[in-house]
Amino acid sequence: MSHFKNATSEFKKRLADQPVIRRAVVTPLLAQDDGPIYTGSNANPNNNGLQVFKSSKKRKAEVYSQPQETGAGNHINSLLLNAINFLKTSDEPQSVEDLKRKGNIDLETKPRLYELLKSNEKVAYDEVNNTFVYKPTYQIKSKEDLLAMLEKRKNEGGMDYKELKDSYSKLPQAVQELASEGRILVVKNKDGQPRVLFWNDQRYNTAMDPEFREIWHRLRIPDEIDLPKELEKAGLTHMQVFDKKGPGEVPKRKQVRRNRKMKITNTHMKGLDLTKDFVIQK
Structure with missing residues (x-):
């Protein structure tokens, strides 16, 4: 029993003589040096029991750069x-x-x-x-040239705005001026950009009665879902789409199954009548 007590007291004494090392939290530095190096030997009480050594090795700063804007490549x-x-x-x-x-x-x-x-x-x-x-698709040098081209093609429908974009560098300004003057009609996309251009024939610009305009604008088109029902109430039918065959399509003909004639290969049995020659006689 005394031996156990002596061993226990000796173990506690050795444990008390061991140095106490505190855990330090090291924050990475963004400076050019590698930061301090910590060690447990020769601890400094001002540094939480750790000694700091400065490193002489310098760390290169990482530089990230974007390609220079040169306008066009070298190809x-x-x-x-x-x-x-x-x-x-x-x-x-x-x-x-x-x-x-x-x-x-x-x-x-x-x-x-x-x-x-x-x-x-x-x-x-x-x-x-x-x-x-x-060399553009259409020769347009001014808004008057644009107006003349639209008038020339009035019976062919409107002209696509995209097809005219490369014909005149000042096309957006010309379209805006002609539309504000009432000389052309512009159909726009949902984003407000021009889509189709029409020549506005002044002969059909009939003055409308203000009361009629008020009644016209008062009417509202039903939603797409309710439109068939509203047409049915008014005794109208909505447009139906029929599939049309193209000019080059040829209707497929049904294949008729034909009975092929079988060639008899048992020529050695030719001339035999099975109903007479091989009848079992009673």
Whole structure:
């Protein structure tokens, strides 16, 4: 029993002589150095029992950069597209110097780009003046040209706004002015952008009675779900869509099954009458 007490007291004495190391919370530093290094030996009471050693190794700061905005890539197709887009915004012919000064497109140092631009189907090249101009789908240079084209195509319906966008660089301004003057009619998308343009024939701009206008605007179109019911109440039927066969479609013919003649291969039995020659006699 005395031996056990001695062992216990000796163990407690050794445990009390052990140094106490406190846990430290290290916060990563964003500075260029690696931060302090902590150790449990030679503890400093001002640092929670830990000694701090400064590291002489410097940490390089990480730098993240974005690609520089250069306008166009270095590939020949990217340069060609950039040159054509620049010509779209210019209604007048552009020389080699104009392309370099205004569009940052150097054709003198890029002969391959020069030849591709000359032979492009959307670019008209003037060999006499050495100028380039964009070749639009429709020749429109002013809002009067736009009005004349819409009047010329009045019997063909309206013109798609997207098809006219590359024909005139000031098309949005021209459409807005002509619409405000009542010379054209514009059908817009849900976002308010022009969709279809029509020439407005002034002969059909009949003055309407204010009372009739009030009655007209007072009427409300039913919702799409309730529209068939409202039409039925008024004795009307809604439009039905029928599938139409295209001009190149040929109706399929039903295949008729035909009985094929079987070729007899048992030629050695030819001339035998099974009903007579092989009848069991009673």
